[in-house]
Amino acid sequence: MDDPALDVPLALRDLIGSEVLSDFLRTFHDMFGVGVRIDGPDGATFSEACEQEEICGFVNTTPGGRAACVATVRTTRERSLSRGAPGAVPCFTAGRYRLGEVQYDGHVLGRVVIGPYLAPDRTGAPQTLFEADPRIDTVRALPLLLRMPRLKEASAERLVDHLLHILEGLLFAGHRALLASQMQIASSRESYRELSEKSRQLTAAFERLQELDRLKSNFLATVSHELRTPLTSILGYTEMLREGLAGALNSEQKEYVSTIHTKGEQLLGLITGILDLAKIDSASVSIDRSWVDVRALCHDVARSFEPHARKGDLSIAVAVPRDLPRLWTDLERLRQILVNLVDNAVKFTPPGGAMTIGARIEASPSDDDIGLVLTAPVQSRIVLSVADTGIGIAQDCADRIFDAFYQVDSSSTRRFGGAGLGLSIVRRLVELLGGRITVQSQPGEGSVFEASLPLEEPEGESRA
Ligand code: ADP
Numbered sequence: 001m002d003d004p005a006l007d008v009p010l011a012l013r014d015l016i017g018s019e020v021l022s023d024f025l026r027t028f029h030d031m032f033g034v035g036v037r038i039d040g041p042d043g044a045t046f047s048e049a050c051e052q053e054e055i056c057g058f059v060n061t062t063p064g065g066r067a068a069c070v071a072t073v074r075t076t077r078e079r080s081l082s083r084g085a086p087g088a089v090p091c092f093t094a095g096r097y098r099l100g101e102v103q104y105d106g107h108v109l110g111r112v113v114i115g116p117y118l119a120p121d122r123t124g125a126p127q128t129l130f131e132a133d134p135r136i137d138t139v140r141a142l143p144l145l146l147r148m149p150r151l152k153e154a155s156a157e158r159l160v161d162h163l164l165h166i167l168e169g170l171l172f173a174g175h176r177a178l179l180a181s182q183m184q185i186a187s188s189r190e191s192y193r194e195l196s197e198k199s200r201q202l203t204a205a206f207e208r209l210q211e212l213d214r215l216k217s218n219f220l221a222t223v224s225h226e227l228r229t230p231l232t233s234i235l236g237y238t239e240m241l242r243e244g245l246a247g248a249l250n251s252e253q254k255e256y257v258s259t260i261h262t263k264g265e266q267l268l269g270l271i272t273g274i275l276d277l278a279k280i281d282s283a284s285v286s287i288d289r290s291w292v293d294v295r296a297l298c299h300d301v302a303r304s305f306e307p308h309a310r311k312g313d314l315s316i317a318v319a320v321p322r323d324l325p326r327l328w329t330d331l332e333r334l335r336q337i338l339v340n341l342v343d344n345a346v347k348f349t350p351p352g353g354a355m356t357i358g359a360r361i362e363a364s365p366s367d368d369d370i371g372l373v374l375t376a377p378v379q380s381r382i383v384l385s386v387a388d389t390g391i392g393i394a395q396d397c398a399d400r401i402f403d404a405f406y407q408v409d410s411s412s413t414r415r416f417g418g419a420g421l422g423l424s425i426v427r428r429l430v431e432l433l434g435g436r437i438t439v440q441s442q443p444g445e446g447s448v449f450e451a452s453l454p455l456e457e458p459e460g461e462s463r464a
Helices: 018-032 054-059 063-078 127-132 138-146 153-242 251-281 294-311 331-347 422-432
Strands: 036-039 045-049 088-090 096-104 107-117 289-292 315-319 327-330 354-365 378-388 436-442 446-454
Touching: 018 036, 018 045, 018 153, 054 063, 054 138, 063 088, 063 096, 063 107, 063 127, 096 153, 107 153, 127 138, 153 251, 251 422, 289 331, 294 315, 294 331, 294 354, 294 378, 327 331, 331 354, 331 378, 331 422, 331 446, 422 436, 422 446
Parallel strands: 315 354
Antiparallel strands: 036 045, 036 107, 088 096, 096 107, 289 327, 354 378, 378 446, 436 446
16 A cells, blocks of 8 residues: 555564553563663764663762763774674673664664673673773772673674564564554545545535525526416407307307317326426425414315315215324415315226315324333324325335325326326425425225424424
8 A cells, every 4th residue: 555654664662562561671680680771873872771881980979980881881882793793892891782683674773782890700890991081999899890791792793683573573563553553544544545436426416416406496486487377368358259258159160169168277286296396406495384283274175175076976074083183284285185085086096985184082002102102202293184095005105105296197098187296395395394295005905194393392382
């Protein structure tokens, strides 16, 4: 993966935790009794485990001894370890330090230093001790010097090699973990980038679709309005012709004019439907709420359909309890909902069938609290229903009948008129009034449409 996060220069502190390293060095010190230090490439101490040797403390009390000591430590930090350079640094006390280069994957990450240690055969104080500062009392210094840990040079060299070997293993494990976490970060960044880009594209597409939808609704509203005006005139004139206001018509002429009138009315119904839908979609429909007597409205709608029902040999009944509370809603929108549903019931019920307009009160937990049924506040609703014993709707079509222009029978030879707009208008109106519409149906047995509307109490308005 090509990511800058994977291309950072390696450093000790990135590959190995300081606690792990200091534990490891402490164990090394406890096992071999000799001090150990790891420096970074800049010479600064990265980690160490050592105790000051008594001889070191002693020589440090004199200025010359202190200066010689500092010079030795500086040499252990700065001595070049390139091929062929000696890996040991002698100290003026006769102690020695052994150095080794910490390398990983071709990079120099620092150096290990072990010491000071004394050759096993050393018995006397060296001349260099006195040379560093004549005030150093070599008689007092000798027993302190001889307490320094003893190590053969070859053993010190092997110890440094082992140390470097183990360090390499620790660095490898650390590097693997570092790469894994960096790859994870890089892939999360990549996924985030992709998701952000997709989300940006979706937002842009959504805004574009919203704009197109708005333009479509405006276009439909304008066109429908412009079509309605001349069509109303055509209907007016055919009515006048039919009534003989322009002279008597023979029976054939009367039949033609009647056909023009009927088709014109169908066209007007379609245009009105499109106009209604466009208005609702462009949110230019206003809701005018008042207290509505739902029972009276159901009887009113049933009465207005009685002539139609009689013509189709259908019975129409109303089933609404007398004590149904009034509903704070838009009377005309509610009437439009009922009229559309009853109109369909009349249309899709064969002669001899029955229709019932009903309303009932129902208490259910509010939609927001589904899942908390026991504790959710109970919300009352009025459920309006229109049931028929008509042709019914197949299950796989039931969800789609609320889509604009959808008709179960869309063939050119279909028996029933209409443009497939009624139910889409009904659904939008019910939702506009804060409710939900559903349908239960069995092909050949009939359908029940139910619009459930919240029985909410408006602020400052009294039901009584
Ligand atoms: P339209 O009645 O103009 O076709 P609607 O949107 O009112 O359009 O209805 C869509 C379709 O749903 C209808 O064409 C019909 O197939 C089906 N439908 C609606 N109401 C009923 C009903 N009461 N019984 C059977 N089918 C129905």
